[in-house]
Amino acid sequence: MKPLTVTVLRPTRRHTLPGFSLSLGLTLLWTGLIVVLPLTALLFRPWHNGAGTMIHALYDARMHAALRVSFTCALLAVLIDLPIGLLLAWTLVRYRPPGHRVVDAMIDLPFAIPTAVTGIALATLYGPNGWIGSISSQWGLKLAFSPAGIVIALTFIGLPFIVRSIEPVLRSFPKDVEEAAFLLGASGWQRFRLILLPTLAPALLSGVGLAFARGVGEYGSVIFIAGNQPFHSEVAPLLIVMRLQEFNYDGATSIALILLVIALLCLVAVSRLRRSVSSGLVREDGA
Amino acid sequence: MKNVSSRRYVLKGTLVLGAALIAGSGLSSARAADYRLLNVSYDPTRELYGDINRAFPAFWSKTHAGDSIVVTSSHGGSGAQARSVLEGAPADIVTLGLAYDIDILAQNGLLAANWQTRLPHNSTPYTSTIVFLVRKGNPKSIHDWPDLIRDGVQVVTPNPKTSGGARWNYLAAWGWALRQPGGSEQSATAYLKALFAHVPVLDTGARGATNSFVQRGLGDVLIAWEDEALLASRDLGPDKFDIVVPPLTILAEPPVATVDRNIQEHGTEAISRAYLEFLFSPEGQRIGAKHYFRPVDPTIQAETASVFPKTTTFDVASLGGWTRLQKAHFSDGGIFDQIYSH
Amino acid sequence: MNDQPSKTISILLTLLSYGAVVLLIVLPVVLILHEALRQGVHAALETLKDPEARSAIRLTVYVTALVTVINTAGGIAAAWTLTKYDFRGSRFLVSLIELPISVSPVIAGLIWLLLFGRQGWWGTWLAHHGVHIAFAVPGIVLATLFVTFPYVTRTLMPYMEQQGRATEEAAFLLGAGFWRTLIRVTLPDAGWALLSGILLTTARAMGEFGAVAVISGHIPGVTETMPLHIETLYNGYQSVAAFAMAALLVLFAMTTVLIRMFLERSFRKQHL
Numbered sequence: 001m002k003p004l005t006v007t008v009l010r011p012t013r014r015h016t017l018p019g020f021s022l023s024l025g026l027t028l029l030w031t032g033l034i035v036v037l038p039l040t041a042l043l044f045r046p047w048h049n050g051a052g053t054m055i056h057a058l059y060d061a062r063m064h065a066a067l068r069v070s071f072t073c074a075l076l077a078v079l080i081d082l083p084i085g086l087l088l089a090w091t092l093v094r095y096r097p098p099g100h101r102v103v104d105a106m107i108d109l110p111f112a113i114p115t116a117v118t119g120i121a122l123a124t125l126y127g128p129n130g131w132i133g134s135i136s137s138q139w140g141l142k143l144a145f146s147p148a149g150i151v152i153a154l155t156f157i158g159l160p161f162i163v164r165s166i167e168p169v170l171r172s173f174p175k176d177v178e179e180a181a182f183l184l185g186a187s188g189w190q191r192f193r194l195i196l197l198p199t200l201a202p203a204l205l206s207g208v209g210l211a212f213a214r215g216v217g218e219y220g221s222v223i224f225i226a227g228n229q230p231f232h233s234e235v236a237p238l239l240i241v242m243r244l245q246e247f248n249y250d251g252a253t254s255i256a257l258i259l260l261v262i263a264l265l266c267l268v269a270v271s272r273l274r275r276s277v278s279s280g281l282v283r284e285d286g287a
Numbered sequence: 288m289k290n291v292s293s294r295r296y297v298l299k300g301t302l303v304l305g306a307a308l309i310a311g312s313g314l315s316s317a318r319a320a321d322y323r324l325l326n327v328s329y330d331p332t333r334e335l336y337g338d339i340n341r342a343f344p345a346f347w348s349k350t351h352a353g354d355s356i357v358v359t360s361s362h363g364g365s366g367a368q369a370r371s372v373l374e375g376a377p378a379d380i381v382t383l384g385l386a387y388d389i390d391i392l393a394q395n396g397l398l399a400a401n402w403q404t405r406l407p408h409n410s411t412p413y414t415s416t417i418v419f420l421v422r423k424g425n426p427k428s429i430h431d432w433p434d435l436i437r438d439g440v441q442v443v444t445p446n447p448k449t450s451g452g453a454r455w456n457y458l459a460a461w462g463w464a465l466r467q468p469g470g471s472e473q474s475a476t477a478y479l480k481a482l483f484a485h486v487p488v489l490d491t492g493a494r495g496a497t498n499s500f501v502q503r504g505l506g507d508v509l510i511a512w513e514d515e516a517l518l519a520s521r522d523l524g525p526d527k528f529d530i531v532v533p534p535l536t537i538l539a540e541p542p543v544a545t546v547d548r549n550i551q552e553h554g555t556e557a558i559s560r561a562y563l564e565f566l567f568s569p570e571g572q573r574i575g576a577k578h579y580f581r582p583v584d585p586t587i588q589a590e591t592a593s594v595f596p597k598t599t600t601f602d603v604a605s606l607g608g609w610t611r612l613q614k615a616h617f618s619d620g621g622i623f624d625q626i627y628s629h
Numbered sequence: 630m631n632d633q634p635s636k637t638i639s640i641l642l643t644l645l646s647y648g649a650v651v652l653l654i655v656l657p658v659v660l661i662l663h664e665a666l667r668q669g670v671h672a673a674l675e676t677l678k679d680p681e682a683r684s685a686i687r688l689t690v691y692v693t694a695l696v697t698v699i700n701t702a703g704g705i706a707a708a709w710t711l712t713k714y715d716f717r718g719s720r721f722l723v724s725l726i727e728l729p730i731s732v733s734p735v736i737a738g739l740i741w742l743l744l745f746g747r748q749g750w751w752g753t754w755l756a757h758h759g760v761h762i763a764f765a766v767p768g769i770v771l772a773t774l775f776v777t778f779p780y781v782t783r784t785l786m787p788y789m790e791q792q793g794r795a796t797e798e799a800a801f802l803l804g805a806g807f808w809r810t811l812i813r814v815t816l817p818d819a820g821w822a823l824l825s826g827i828l829l830t831t832a833r834a835m836g837e838f839g840a841v842a843v844i845s846g847h848i849p850g851v852t853e854t855m856p857l858h859i860e861t862l863y864n865g866y867q868s869v870a871a872f873a874m875a876a877l878l879v880l881f882a883m884t885t886v887l888i889r890m891f892l893e894r895s896f897r898k899q900h901l
Contacts, residue, residue: 017797019807023710030703031725034774038740039728041750045743062624084649091646095639103647105886106654112832112882113661114856115734115839117875120863121657124664127503131656145488145505156653164829168788168822188635203787210730210783217733220839228446228489230627237733241491242448244739245366246618247373247391249748256736263731268724275720278790325848333865361847362861368847374746375756376764376846395748494864522866 042260045253057254066236067262073147073235074215077154078162078208085162085207086200092163093170111160115220122153123225145227150235153221158211165207166200173199202278209270216263320351322558324358327378329365329451329541330494331515335578336360336382339566342574346565347558358562364492365451372397372546379550379559382543384451387609389544398547411540412566413580416600417459419531420500420509420516427507431533432463435508436481443506444486445496447616447623452493454617456510459537461616462601466535480626501528512539513595517579530596538600658879664872676862676870677877684850685858686877688766692854693834696773700830704781705823709811711782712789713797723786729778737775738843741768764846769854772840777830784826788819824889831885835878 046054057063088107092100110118126133126144136143143149173196181191219237227233236259243252328336340358347356361368361376365384369391372378383389386403393400403410421429427440435442445453460482464475488505490496493515500509501523509516513532520528543566545559565571572587581595582588606612616622665673676682707726711719729737745762746752752763762768792815800814816823838856845852853861855874862871 017713017794017801017807017810019811020710020714020716022807023706024714024716026703026706027710027722030699030706031722034703034771034778035725035728038744038771038775039732041743042736042740056619061628084646084653087642088646088650091639091643095643097639097643097647099647101890103650105883105890106650106658108828108832108886109654109658109879109882111829112836112878113658113875114836114859114878116856116860116863117661117838117871117878118657121660121875123499123503125657125660127505129504131660144503156657159653160829164784164825165787168784168825169791171821172788172791188638202790206783206787209727210779213727213731217731217736219733219735220842223491224495227487228491229487230489237735238449238491240733240735240739242446243619244370244735245364245449247366247370248619249743251619252739253743256733256739260728260732260736264724264728267727267731271720271723271727327846330864333861359849359851361849362864363847371764371846374742374748374763375752375761376848377761492864 042253042256046250046257048250053248053250054254054257057251057258062230062234063236063239063255063258065231066234066239067259069147069150069232069234070216070236070259071262073150074154074158074212074218076151077158077215078212080151080155081158081162081211082204082208085159086166086204088159089163089166089170093167107160107163109160110156115157115218116224118156118221119153119224122149122156122221126152126225144225145233147226147233149225149227150222150233153225154215154218157218157221158215161211161214162204162207165203165210169200169203170196198277202274205270205274205277209267209274212270213263213267216266217259320354322354322356322555324356324379324555324559324562325377326358326360326380326382326562327368327372327376328360328362328382329368329384330362330492331452331512331518332382332541332578333360333362334518335514335575335580336362338574338578339571342570343562343565346568346570347561351558354558356558364449366449377549377553378546379553379555380543380545380562382541384541385454385609386540386542386603387613388451389542390609392544392546396548398544402544403542406543406563407567408583409540410542410544411583412543412563412571413541413575413582415539415541415580416513416532416598417455417510417536417539418513418516419533420511420519421529421531422507423527423529425529425531429508429531432460432478432535435460435510436478436485440485440508441487441506442482442485442508442510443488443490443496443500444510445493446489446491449491450493450496452512452515453496455512455537455539457616457623458603458606458612459510459533462537462606463533463535465606466601476622476626479622483626513581514579532596532598535599535601538602540602661872661875661879664868665876667872668869672869673873673876676867676873679870681849681853682858682870682874685853685855685874688769688853689835689855692766692770692773693831695770696777696834697827697831699774700777701781701823701827704779704785704826704830705811705816707782708785708789709815712786712792713794713815726779726782729775732775734776734837734839735843737840738772741771741775741844745771763844764848764852766852768844769841769852772844773834773837776837776840777833780829780833781823781826784822784829785819788822789815792818824892828885828889832882835881 091097092104123144124130126149128134128137133144143152178191178195181195186194217237222235223238226235228238236255240252240255243255326336340360343358344356348354365388369383369388372381372392373395381389381392389402392398393402419429421427429435429440434440444456447453447457457479460479461475464470464478488499490499493512496509497511497515497519499505501519516530520530543563545563550556550559567584569584569587572582572584576582576587576591576594579594582591603609603612614621711723742763743749744751745755745768747756755762796814797810800810805813836856841854842857845854845857847853847857847861849861855878859871859874862874
């Protein structure tokens with residue numbers, strides 16, 4: 001580990017700022033103890049009794065279906081959250097309408113409400129005799145206990161990620177740039193598309209990445225509203241719980257590892273995209 | 288100046304308090320003991336063990352006057368609870384939904400393999416059975432297992448993979464189907480496949496399924512523990528539900544045991560065993576009956592016979608025993624997985 | 630800039646976004662309050678006086694405070710390291726820090742059991758030496774630390790990235806040391822983003838359910854946090870008590886936001 005640290009985590013150019021080894025050391029200690037250490041255990045456990053469990057998990061059609069449900073629903077939820085989150089952040093930061101502080105405060109609530117309570121509340125609300133569910137069922141729309149229920153829960157869970165990622169950047173965005181563009185004759189839409197959106201893009205993308213990744217792994221709120229039908233509305237984390245209930249730790253950690261690797265690949269893709277977007281911005285700035 | 292004196296006070300106070308504590312603990316250990324027991328149990332027993340925990344100290348102090356006792360129960364899905372004991376939860380006593388979950392603990396050396404023979408009635412102080420809870424007036428006229436797979440009937444039962452109660456439901460259906468004329472494993476599997484096609488929601492726990500049926504108005508019939516059904520119909524709306532006891536159903540035996548390794552560590556051997564004996568005592572049996580668990584003591588059975596409807600039951604041993612059933616039905620790729628595969 | 634058409638648009642957009650908030654967030658919260666107050670305010674408050682309820686509240690406050698302090702300190706260090714220096718492996722480090730978000734809460738609890746459970750690597754050895762981590766408060770803290778790990782870093786980083794390094798480099802060239810630069814130059818400037826991150830951490834720590842459920846053992850009065858106690862109550866058909874406690878969590882969350890707003894305002898005044 002030591003030589004790896006030295007060769008890999010080395011500054012690529014001389015820094016003007018001091019304190020590199022101190023701050024890197026603190027970061028590595030913190031990350032190492034809380035993230036790397038326990039995840040190492042997860043990395044090793046599936047192979048405890050040979051590769052058989054992992055191979056079995058990889059070819060399990062039921063798991064493929066569960067992964068499909070988890071990822072599709074998380075994606076749909078993010079796509080719903082994206083315009084809402086953007087609109088909300090924009091409204092709160094720019095217009096500061098009456099009550100914006102209260103609304104701003106409410107955005108973090110999905111975060112603070114325990115997922116089990118979220119699940120119970122949403123299932124009650126969207127269930128056949130709930131406030132929304134009873135209306136929607138008149139139109140023949142079954143929201144709770146179907147994949148639509150999963151999307152609703154994940155939309156709720158994901159919204160703060162989007163808003164909170166954009167808000168700080170939007171707040172610190174220099175207004176004079178926009179004003180200059182306005183004076184140069186750019187329309188509202190042009191100002192939004194050509195100036196604001198590129199600036200927001202990195203933050204927006206990281207918010208999307210977080211909301212998506214969180215949605216894929218969500219368990220507590222989903223199981224109450226999903227219906228949990230195998231091949232139809234069963235999410236991947238539920239399969240992990242099932243393996244655990246069978247006292248099958250190898251099977252549980254196999255699925256966990258597969259879920260994690262796929263989610264990680266998605267995050268890496270998002271992070272690359274974010275990087276290319278933000279470096280593109282720097283070039284435009286310099287030109 | 289003031290600072291110094293106050294610090295001195297604090298020091299003095301600490302010394303006095305420390306001395307008092309040492310003296311106090313010396314005194315109390317000579318006369319009486321201070322016990323904290325943890326009973327790790329499954330979901331539908333919250334009310335039962337709440338009462339038992341309140342009644343037990345009086346039972347113990349008949350022979351051990353002056354002891355101070357606090358019994359706490361923890362509740363959750365039977366399998367999840369067993370796993371937490373397996374991973375180190377400091378349980379003195381386990382009272383779980385099915386013997387298999389305690390067998391797992393025995394396999395891992397937490398208690399003796401012969402645990403089930405240490406107490407009467409297979410270490411089962413109360414039995415229960417599996418019944419149907421239907422909407423008031425039984426609008427879909429559900430009386431027996433075949434009615435569950437009629438067109439237009441929706442059945443609520445939790446997922447047997449994650450819920451111990453659901454495994455009893457499943458095995459009740461399986462055992463009934465096996466006992467039909469010409470019944471075989473094939474016909475029983477076919478029945479279960481048809482049954483689960485009528486299940487719109489597979490909740491992860493028994494209480495979750497009850498809530499889906501009762502609070503959210505989902506489905507026409509809930510398959511449930513008898514105690515759970517009676518409790519739900521009493522507490523959540525006596526005018527909303529009826530209980531239907533099928534003519535043939537399973538004898539559910541949720542067993543109890545002490546966790547030997549933990550009680551040795553905690554020094555709670557005698558009191559933990561007494562707690563289990565209390566469950567079999569007339570008082571413990573009456574408390575059980577009050578919460579709709581069927582007593583095993585013949586006298587109390589006679590006393591409370593009017594509460595419990597008569598039905599014919601078969602037990603798990605007649606189906607092959609838990610170890611075999613668990614492997615054949617609920618393991619990865621087992622019969623329950625097969626009825627959902629395409 | 631406040632010409633007439635843009636004003637109409639602003640009202641329209643505001644209504645639209647408020648509508649979304651009402652539908653998505655307000656309605657479930659109203660439902661929670663509605664259920665909590667079904668038998669009146671008095672009955673709801675009475676349920677919170679129960680000794681087990683109070684112990685759950687105490688435990689949640691303790692765990693949240695501890696976790697927020699640790700993860701804020703670590704998060705600042707990480708965001709600073711990742712944005713103020715170029716080094717090889719930084720992308721990998723970012724992915725590593727983001728990782729806990731994509732780990733299902735179920736797994737976030739399980740991984741600590743793999744280490745500290747009786748079936749895990751060190752659990753038996755530690756228990757032999759009288760150290761209890763799983764099914765005790767340390768396990769709950771560890772699970773919560775993992776779950777809330779990335780938030781401070783993730784909210785600080787985009788901001789610090791945008792901020793660039795010129796100010797810090799100038800401060801350093803003018804003779805300010807490392808700590809001085811961090812505390813006097815970078816953090817005040819990033820104050821808003823930092824507060825936002827701390828708030829997310831606090832909120833998430835208070836409400837974490839899945840990960841804690843795996844490692845807590847649900848022992849009432851000992852290892853039951855507020856979210857776990859809510860589940861226990863709800864499953865015990867004590868729906869008023871359950872929702873009263875959920876409403877209390879909502880109030881906690883609103884309070885932290887009010888504190889943030891107050892800090893933000895005083896911070897702005899100071900800064901301008």
